Amino acid sequence: MLLFSPITPFEFNNQVFYVKRDDLLDKNFNGNKARKFYYFLKRDFPNIKKVISFGSNQSNAMYSLSVLAKIKGWEFIYYTNHISSYLKNNPQGNYLYALKNGMKIIECGLSNEEMRNFVLNLRDKNTLIIEEGGRVKESEEGIKNLADEIKEFAKKHNLKIFLPSGTGATAFFLAKNLDIEVITTPCVGDKEYLLKQLFLLGEIPYNLTVLSPRKKFIFGKLYKELYLLWKELKLSGIEFDLLYDPIGWDTIKHYNLKNILYIHQGGLNGNESLIKRYKYKFNF
Numbered sequence: 459m460l461l462f463s464p465i466t467p468f469e470f471n472n473q474v475f476y477v478k479r480d481d482l483l484d485k486n487f488n489g490n491k492a493r494k495f496y497y498f499l500k501r502d503f504p505n506i507k508k509v510i511s512f513g514s515n516q517s518n519a520m521y522s523l524s525v526l527a528k529i530k531g532w533e534f535i536y537y538t539n540h541i542s543s544y545l546k547n548n549p550q551g552n553y554l555y556a557l558k559n560g561m562k563i564i565e566c567g568l569s570n571e572e573m574r575n576f577v578l579n580l581r582d583k584n585t586l587i588i589e590e591g592g593r594v595k596e597s598e599e600g601i602k603n604l605a606d607e608i609k610e611f612a613k614k615h616n617l618k619i620f621l622p623s624g625t626g627a628t629a630f631f632l633a634k635n636l637d638i639e640v641i642t643t644p645c646v647g648d649k650e651y652l653l654k655q656l657f658l659l660g661e662i663p664y665n666l667t668v669l670s671p672r673k674k675f676i677f678g679k680l681y682k683e684l685y686l687l688w689k690e691l692k693l694s695g696i697e698f699d700l701l702y703d704p705i706g707w708d709t710i711k712h713y714n715l716k717n718i719l720y721i722h723q724g725g726l727n728g729n730e731s732l733i734k735r736y737k738y739k740f741n742f
C-alpha cells in the first residue's frame with residue numbers, strides 16, 4: 459500500500475495534460491484521503507481504541523477512515539446529521555462500503571459548528587477525533603510525500619499543478635511543500651468561502667492560486683453538463699470522481715489552462731451511486 463503512484467499523459471480537448479494517478483495507490487485506500495491519513499496509518503497508537511469523525515453520509519473521507527480503522531483494529535464511529543430512508547433501505551456507495559468495514563453511523567441532527575463542537579467534546583485518551591473531510595494538521599505529512607513525488611517531473615516538463623478543492627487542505631499543503639504554482643477551484647461554496655477555509659490552516663502559500671469556477675455549482679447537485687464532461691473524460695481514458703473533478707476540468711477548460719499536472723484525488727467509490735442518480739434524473 460502507498461507506493462509511488464504513476465504520472466500518465468492524458469490527451470483531452472486536443473491538448474496533452476499529465477495526471478498524477480493517486481486513484482491507483484491502492485484498491486481500498488487511495489486518493490487524497492489516503493495521503494491525509496498516511497500519518498495515522500504508519501504510526502502506532504497504543505492507547506487509541508476508536509476513531510470518531512463526522513460529516514456527510516456519502517463522504518470519501520468517511521469511507522477511507524473505515525478502511526483505516528479496519529486496518530488498525532479501531533472502532534469507527536461516525537456522526538452525520540441525517541440519513542434518508544431511501545439510503546437506509548438501499549445502502550450504496552461510500553455509505554455501504556463503510557458499513558461493510560464496520561462503521562457505526564449515528565444520526566444526531568446537528569450541523570456545522572454545533573456538530574463540530576459536539577464531536578470535539580467526545581475526545582478522551584482512547585479516542586482519536588478526525589475533523590470533517592480529514593482536515594487535520596497531521597495530513598501534511600502524506601501530502602508532502604505527494605509533493606515530493608511530483609516535484610521533479612513538474613519542473614522538468616514546466617508544469618503547473620491543478621486540483622479541485624473541498625476543504626482546500628490538499629491544495630494548501632501541496633503548495634506549502636512545492637515551489638511551483640498550484641491552482642485550485644472551490645467545489646464546496648465560493649472562492650471567498652474557500653479562502654476562509656484556507657486561512658484556518660495558516661498563512662496561504664504565495665504559490666497557491668484560487669480560481670472561481672465558471673459558474674456557481676451547488677455541491678452534490680446534479681448538473682447534466684458536468685455528467686457529460688465526466689463522460690467525455692472517461693472516453694478519453696481516465697475515470698475521475700463525479701463530485702469534484704468535473705468542476706475541476708470545467709475550470710481548466712474555462713480558463714484555457716495549459717501545461718497542467720492534474721492531481722487525481724480518487725473518490726471513485728462514490729461514483730456508482732451518483733451515476734445511478736444521474737441516469738434516473740436525466741434518463742441517460
Ligand SMILES: *Cc1c(COP(=O)(O)O)cnc(C)c1O
Pocket residue numbers: 489490491518519591622623624625626627628629699702703723724725
Ligand atoms: C476529499 C476530496 C477532495 C477535496 O479535498 P480537500 O483536501 O478537502 O480539498 C477532492 N477530490 C476528491 C476525489 C476527494 O475525495
